[in-house]
Amino acid sequence: MSLDEFYQVWIKAKSKTLKPGTLADYELTFRLHILPALGKMELSKITPANIQTFVDDLSEKDPVSKKELSPATIHKCYRYLRNCLGNAVDKDLLDKTPCRGVIVPRPRQQHELDILSLDEVGRVLNVAEEPERTLIAVLAYAGLRLGEGLGLKWKDIDFQNQCIRIERTFGQHGWSTPKTRSSRRAVPMSPTLTSWLKDYQKATEHTSSEDVVFSRDGSTPLDQSNVRRDFNSALEKAEIRHVRIHDLRHTFATNMLASGCSIKFLQNSLGHTTATMTLNTYAHYIPESGAESVARFDALISGSASSISDQNKR
Numbered sequence: 001m002s003l004d005e006f007y008q009v010w011i012k013a014k015s016k017t018l019k020p021g022t023l024a025d026y027e028l029t030f031r032l033h034i035l036p037a038l039g040k041m042e043l044s045k046i047t048p049a050n051i052q053t054f055v056d057d058l059s060e061k062d063p064v065s066k067k068e069l070s071p072a073t074i075h076k077c078y079r080y081l082r083n084c085l086g087n088a089v090d091k092d093l094l095d096k097t098p099c100r101g102v103i104v105p106r107p108r109q110q111h112e113l114d115i116l117s118l119d120e121v122g123r124v125l126n127v128a129e130e131p132e133r134t135l136i137a138v139l140a141y142a143g144l145r146l147g148e149g150l151g152l153k154w155k156d157i158d159f160q161n162q163c164i165r166i167e168r169t170f171g172q173h174g175w176s177t178p179k180t181r182s183s184r185r186a187v188p189m190s191p192t193l194t195s196w197l198k199d200y201q202k203a204t205e206h207t208s209s210e211d212v213v214f215s216r217d218g219s220t221p222l223d224q225s226n227v228r229r230d231f232n233s234a235l236e237k238a239e240i241r242h243v244r245i246h247d248l249r250h251t252f253a254t255n256m257l258a259s260g261c262s263i264k265f266l267q268n269s270l271g272h273t274t275a276t277m278t279l280n281t282y283a284h285y286i287p288e289s290g291a292e293s294v295a296r297f298d299a300l301i302s303g304s305a306s307s308i309s310d311q312n313k314r
Contacts, residue, residue: 001042001043001093002039002040002041002042002043003034003035003038003039003040003041003042003043003046003084003085004035004039004040006043006084006088006093007030007034007035007039007084010084010087010088011023011026011027011030014026014087019173019176019177019179020173020174020176021171021172021173021176024173026080029076029077029080030080030084033058033069033073033077034054034077034080034081037054037057038050038054038081043085043088043093043094044093044094046085046098047098048098048099048100048101048102050098051078051081051098051099051102052101052102052103054081055074055077055078055102055103055104055105058073058074058077059071059074059105070107071105071106071107072107074104074105075104075105075106075107078099078102078104081099082097082099085097085098085099086099113247113250113254113281113285114241114243114244114247114250115243115247115250115251115254116140116240116243116247116248116251118251118255120238120240121136121140121141121248121251123238123239123240124136124231124234124235124238124240125137126238127234127237127238128230128231128234129230130200130203130204131200131204131213131214131215131216131222132214132222132227132230132231132234134196134197134200134214135149135150135214135222135227136231136234136245136248137193137196138152138164138193138197139245139248139249139252140248140251140252141189141190141192141193141196141252142164142187142188142189142193142252142269143187143249143252143253143256143269143270144164144166144187144249145169145246145249145271146224146227146228146245146246147169147170147171147176147224148166148169148178148183148271149214150169150170150171150212150214150221150222150224150227151166151167151168151169151170151175151176151221152164152212152213152214153209153210153211153212153213154201154207154208154209154210154211154213155209155210156213157197157201157213158186159194159197159198161186162188162189162190162191162194163186163187163188163189164186164187164189165185165186165187166178166183166184166185166186166187166271167184170221171224172224178271180271180273182267182268182271182272182273183271184271185268185269185271187269188269205218206218206219227245228245231245249270250282253266253270253278253281253282253285254282254285256269257282257285257286257287258285258287260287263275263278263279263282263286266278266282
């Protein structure tokens, strides 16, 4: 059996466990990068040397597109291939995986966060138009991902308890459930954002519980590409540098930290799987109060030392 033949069987079974967007990425990666290089090889004849050559070739220039691939893309190609061949081992088609001892380029560290100030967010909101305007406010003031914001229905906006419930997302491949268990959550709303959403609800026609919040007809969410385009246009009108719409989520997180929010609370608000993930992303933005901490610690030391001194005098 060739790798191509096994892939067809594997991806058919794998598709039952993947979200539509992830499945599309698997299929595209194999079609563009993996199968053209290794697809015709017999599974049993693929060696670690073959895998290393494949990775090295991608590192120099993708043989299909003739373009240089980023380390992150190369790492993804290797990871997807390793996943496929690992399943061949599980099915006893291979004695051991050929993806062993392979040296893969390390993905570059995450780029520096480009964060808007709250004043800059306000300037963007002043020039944006509805319904994108209130969507931008939700992303910047509640920290939702774009797909989560587009997936909101009015039944998810709990005005009484001042929170937004994340139950679904909407993206290029349609409706989906949140990507992790922690992503399904209740995000607290500030009184200002609550008031903003109430005003937006009064001004829109589609307000039944099942209606989509950010939509032009109440049933179909706004298109992600159009939202990004309109966001970029608002940045230009407000004379603000270009940032990604996802950076609004970072804007929320860093301003929450500056306001004294704990890492655990922020983790839950953002829907991160672990507090470590939150800490690794925003550690540099946690306000430092070293002098105050040292002063409090010294008071403890002083009190303890005085107690010991008094005992010695006795």
